[in-house]
Amino acid sequence: MAQATGPSRSQPATLSDVARLAGVSVATASKALNGRSQVRAETRQRVVDAAERLSFRPNQLARGLLAGRTGTVGLLTSDLEGRFSIPILMGAEDAFGAGEVAVFLCDARGDAIREQHHVRALLGRRVDGLIVVGSRTDPRPSLGRELPVPVVYAYAPSDDPEDLSIVPDSVDAGRIAVTHLLACGRTRIAHITGDPGYLAARERSEGALAALADAGLTPVEEPRFGAWSEGWGRAATALLLDRHADVDAVLCGNDQIARGVMDVLRERGRRVPEDVSVMGFDDWNVLTSGSRPPLTSVDLNLEQVGRAAAHALFSAIGGGRRSGIEALPCRVVIRGSTAPLS
Amino acid sequence: MAQATGPSRSQPATLSDVARLAGVSVATASKALNGRSQVRAETRQRVVDAAERLSFRPNQLARGLLAGRTGTVGLLTSDLEGRFSIPILMGAEDAFGAGEVAVFLCDARGDAIREQHHVRALLGRRVDGLIVVGSRTDPRPSLGRELPVPVVYAYAPSDDPEDLSIVPDSVDAGRIAVTHLLACGRTRIAHITGDPGYLAARERSEGALAALADAGLTPVEEPRFGAWSEGWGRAATALLLDRHADVDAVLCGNDQIARGVMDVLRERGRRVPEDVSVMGFDDWNVLTSGSRPPLTSVDLNLEQVGRAAAHALFSAIGGGRRSGIEALPCRVVIRGSTAPLS
DNA sequence: AAACAAACCGAAAAGGCTTTCTGAAAGCTA
DNA sequence: TAGCTTTCAGAAAGCCTTTTCGGTTTGTTT
Structure with missing residues (x-):
């Protein structure tokens, strides 16, 4: 079988494939799959079945292109191996991952040039926002006020008080x-x-x-x-x-x-x-x-810092605008090394 | 100034903005910026200047939609807090980040359902490939052979010998x-x-x-x-x-x-x-x-495992197909706790 | 049976970019 | 000057989806 394309090379199905299989137009197929109310129940079912058969997944690129929002955010960390970036990253990933948002991870390795490069690349991909995670709590240079998307700084605050930073207290x-x-x-x-x-x-x-x-x-x-x-x-x-x-x-x-x-x-x-x-x-x-x-x-509570940063970014994307440094409480975890004097 | 849009809300410039400013068509602008040979040097310069003035970044969504390749890969880890995922993730990010590839990070928290959910989401975003990072070296269930993109397993090998896995020896x-x-x-x-x-x-x-x-x-x-x-x-x-x-x-x-x-x-x-x-x-x-x-x-040498996985994924995306488990060598780091018998 | 509303479906445009193809202008030869 | 080749610019199609709007069918009312 000199078949040109193996099973794993076949192009993913498009909406028009689904429409053709269901015997409707792409417009109808789109409406059927997105729960729009202008399709007969029976037609909708045909479309859904067809989509299922073809294991159709709507192309988020096309969708994002149209909507002007991509449902992606950039997570810019300065050192991945650092002890502190990871829990924050987890918290953010957690807060986002639940919904429809995907996270681009970028590690600048503590290099400002590389960071700038990553910011450009992320903006080219039309992320809806950025979270910048530092490796220590000392203030770091702001990415600037002229960015086309909101930015939230986590752990390491921005040195610009107009930016929003979430840090542990x-x-x-x-x-x-x-x-x-x-x-x-x-x-x-x-x-x-x-x-x-x-x-x-x-x-x-x-x-x-x-x-x-x-x-x-x-x-x-x-x-x-x-x-x-x-x-x-x-x-x-x-x-x-x-x-x-x-x-x-x-x-x-x-x-x-x-x-x-x-x-x-x-x-x-x-x-x-x-x-x-x-x-x-x-x-x-x-x-x-x-x-x-x-x-x-x-x-x-670094995971909480990450989650808070993610939520702040969400609301900033939605138009809500906060600024300054928000410090989150920490907590004592009591184990055997401390005890009342007897 | 009751201006509707602040500086940070302005939409990013599009190619047609650049073309208009440079006084050419979008087609010409595209060719000029991409080094195609069908533009006069003087025209090209005008376009480049215009792009610079508008700080134009080509929309990777549109580009990806057209090219059928997005320049993104999914990194699926099973536990971020784990000691072993991170260096691999760094190595992979490193190998990719140098070029034109961006990495979607997903943490499945060790949950197969959530993992499946992430895979679907990533495929919806038309990633060019997947790297699956485990938290221990025991074999893990394969994602299956029917995926439309290549997959490489790192640290934790797939239980399907048809898959490619990169592990430490x-x-x-x-x-x-x-x-x-x-x-x-x-x-x-x-x-x-x-x-x-x-x-x-x-x-x-x-x-x-x-x-x-x-x-x-x-x-x-x-x-x-x-x-x-x-x-x-x-x-x-x-x-x-x-x-x-x-x-x-x-x-x-x-x-x-x-x-x-x-x-x-x-x-x-x-x-x-x-x-x-x-x-x-x-x-x-x-x-x-x-x-x-x-x-x-x-x-x-986990970073090397990550890099190797990234490279393997690259070549798989390019059509190269390997399978089986590839074990990478480890190395002894000698410090003070071992010494020759005197 | 005629008129109307409601329900349903499809054509088309839009989003930003690349590429092919066509067209125009310029330069060259005879 | 006529006819040719080059060189450069633009029009348009295409990628995939969503949404608007117009059109067709069905059902309802008098």
Whole structure:
């Protein structure tokens, strides 16, 4: 059988194929399939059957061309491997995927040139809107006000206050973390955190100190800024214990630092959580669940950030216009590493 | 100025806008912009200038409608949060993004119904092909042979040998891991691994045992299957040391298990790597870099899997037809947790 | 039976682009 | 100058769908 086209090469059926098979015009076929009211029930059924037989799927390109809306959005992330892009991306995909919207994924690899390239390509495909996902909470350059479609920034806010940005509330995150430690009866609290070049580090710290101040307390020492790593957590803990042996809680800038802190506490004979409570930020499961004991952490609710961004984009496409930075609350996930003083 | 449309609402320029501004017909404008040879240089320049002035981007919908190819592909992942989808997705995005292809991302959340729904939606958008990314290496149900576009499976192979699947070579991964340990002079090697319900666990094990057998060795005890967690790593190590105190290397089924193993070795007074070498699989940076010492691990080269899948899809779209399971090599990333016996 | 309304179906245009084909102008040869 | 070839520009068709509008059929009313 020297057949030119195998089964999997055959062109998808078009509406006129369906119409021909059903013995009606394309106009009627279209109306029948789209539930328009100007077709007899019997005719509609013939069309539906024909469409079924040919496994007809309406060509969204043609539809989009006509409607002026494509039902697609661009998701522009700056680093896919980053820990933070993914949950946001999931939330957005989730919010969109339920409906009729498809998502173009683009990874700019943190390169502004490549980002610009992707924006152009997406606009060429006539996306209805864009979500820009950053990898850290520091403000990033705006894509500009002249874009023909709405844009929502997620996690990393735009530096233009006219843009709409959805971010986790880092200050509040620090605050609720300390509130939890206070609720556990801890009063001699240390704070070991990451790179001070990150806004997230500074804001979490700010919220933590504010919550302490509200309780009439100060940390046992100045917050220790360093790196976002287990190694820094270990090193800082050694220093901390040498100077402030009476510490009863350590608030860590992220889960990796917390892992390092807990390791050294254990080695120095401190029991967690009995002697010292420890908590982190980010609630990264691979770190929180494997530790001894499992780590209490502040979840940034990133999926919710993604969903909120998607919904905001929806309403912006519909004409609703918001701007500024909207900060979403975080939540403490309590595990074994924090407990009331007995 | 009661202007109806703000700057960001204006419709994007069309080719006929460009043509009008340049004082030519749309046909000429099209030819000018696409480098066709039937336009005078001077005319072409006028068109190019006009396009520039209007920041014209050709509508890819219209183009795709005409060409029968859209320059889009669907990336169907079964769990975005999964550790393995992301690098593959990056590799694919990378391979595509360089050119003229845009990627629709869909997450089926491991649900077959939702997957089917996404496939339909993607076909409606006339994607040129599909990549299906799984979350584990066990075979998964094929999408079927009757799809109008080519499909490539990545990481999780299709259960239909007529489909093309790109996977990491798990057997070889086990083999090269043991080869590395042997090269370090280790001979009393234990194997602690994860859930035996996972093909990856069984195949890595198989490769490891084969390499040992090739060297005329057997492991110090039967491989211990359990869970993919630090907790299991710790528990299994305790059992191991009780029975085989003379072990000089532990090959772990993944990096999390390896972390648990190393923790208990340290607590039992074994030095890593001097007394016992430890290695894992997956090369998950957050785990390998934070441990003491940094963990040697087998990298599955997942980005390469993604790139290979993208390239395979390209050539399939072009008509090239391959099938079966293609296994790509892995590589050992040597860090501080393995070293030659001194 | 005539007149009218209602129900149903189809022709055609639109959306933005590419491509083919036809036509006009320019340049060349004899 | 007549006749030829090149070179360049435009008209129109086509891709697939939706929607408007006009036309035909059927049913209802007097």
